[in-house]
Amino acid sequence: MKEPISASKQGASKRLIRLFNASLIAGVLLLLCPPLHANEQQQLLDVQQQLKQQQQQLKKRKNDISKAQEQLRQYELALADSSQQLRKLNNQLSHSKIEQQYIQQQEKALEEKLAQQQQALKAQINSAYRLGNSDYMKMLLNQQNAADLERMLSYYQYLAKARSKALEQVSFQQLELSKVQSQLAEVQKHLEGLVAQQKQKLDQLQSQQNQRKQQLAKLNKLQNTEQSRLEQLQINEQHLQQVISDQIEQQQQLALKQNLDKTPLTGLAKAKGKLPWPLKGRVLHSYNSKNQGQTRWQGIVIDSHPGTNVKAVASGNVVFADWLRGYGLVVAIDHGEQYLSFYGYNQSLNAEIGERVSAGQTVAYAGNTGGQTTNALFFQIRHKGQTQDPRKWLK
Numbered sequence: 001m002k003e004p005i006s007a008s009k010q011g012a013s014k015r016l017i018r019l020f021n022a023s024l025i026a027g028v029l030l031l032l033c034p035p036l037h038a039n040e041q042q043q044l045l046d047v048q049q050q051l052k053q054q055q056q057q058l059k060k061r062k063n064d065i066s067k068a069q070e071q072l073r074q075y076e077l078a079l080a081d082s083s084q085q086l087r088k089l090n091n092q093l094s095h096s097k098i099e100q101q102y103i104q105q106q107e108k109a110l111e112e113k114l115a116q117q118q119q120a121l122k123a124q125i126n127s128a129y130r131l132g133n134s135d136y137m138k139m140l141l142n143q144q145n146a147a148d149l150e151r152m153l154s155y156y157q158y159l160a161k162a163r164s165k166a167l168e169q170v171s172f173q174q175l176e177l178s179k180v181q182s183q184l185a186e187v188q189k190h191l192e193g194l195v196a197q198q199k200q201k202l203d204q205l206q207s208q209q210n211q212r213k214q215q216l217a218k219l220n221k222l223q224n225t226e227q228s229r230l231e232q233l234q235i236n237e238q239h240l241q242q243v244i245s246d247q248i249e250q251q252q253q254l255a256l257k258q259n260l261d262k263t264p265l266t267g268l269a270k271a272k273g274k275l276p277w278p279l280k281g282r283v284l285h286s287y288n289s290k291n292q293g294q295t296r297w298q299g300i301v302i303d304s305h306p307g308t309n310v311k312a313v314a315s316g317n318v319v320f321a322d323w324l325r326g327y328g329l330v331v332a333i334d335h336g337e338q339y340l341s342f343y344g345y346n347q348s349l350n351a352e353i354g355e356r357v358s359a360g361q362t363v364a365y366a367g368n369t370g371g372q373t374t375n376a377l378f379f380q381i382r383h384k385g386q387t388q389d390p391r392k393w394l395k
Contacts (some may be wrong), residue, residue: 041228235328255317265336299380344378
């Protein structure tokens, strides 16, 4: 699936080749040419020394850029982890607040029911009090009519049972209310802890963002020329090609074996022009538009807000989910029939290698990793190793 080296890629190393050739020619001249005057020999030696110094400087700058890229990777991975943890905390907060509202509603309903039962008990006690002068002993002493006596006894028994039942209900409701209030206190305490964790995580996130900003400034300073930026773009593309050859192709076979029990993947050919967009936003860079020097964009870049859900355009197996130089946190999905979709520059990932995802499933959250200065999504479609214009595939 490796792409042939383009003219723009060949041009990236012209400067180094020129330096090498000049050094080689100077050396050959020293060996083959007739003896030179001392000052001419010194000039040739000076040229060789300058060429050697430039080569060393070029090598050092490339090493410094590689180290800066590695440091940027570490900062962005730490940021991604913090963002994911903060997202989970926010979800827990939302669920806890919903639980709190539900318990508060229960508490209110129990309080209302308890008030009603207390009112009923009060009425029962008042009835018993009003009938207090005609108690059972008085009726026996007064030798009232047996039928009246039986009726009065039944009424007294009814009142006694009603009072007993009312007392039981009040006692039960008070116990339930006490339980609910205890649950509410626990939820409120948990909420307070989550809020404290959220604040701590936000502070940590801010610190990590500042570290990344400083590292990005350092990296940009090292890449302060168009030639240097062009070289780095070509290196990034080579890294992507290497990942496709060394990792993604192997993972495609493993993912197929892991998902044998699932619906076979049939590619994207039938969905051309019908695929949903991975997220909504303005296209900042179109496919094949000019990038740096003679290089061109091999995908599209879509403007987005930080943390926006990035959704799979079709079902497939996740064959890559990691940080990639120049592209940041990337998810690659195999759709079958040698179709791949790539989602880059993400703030954090929501998919794992080997996982089967469905169309519309959130696989990442948009960001600006990979050393980007704006929040956006890099989206690419490949077929048989060749990049495609994504807009011809999307709705």
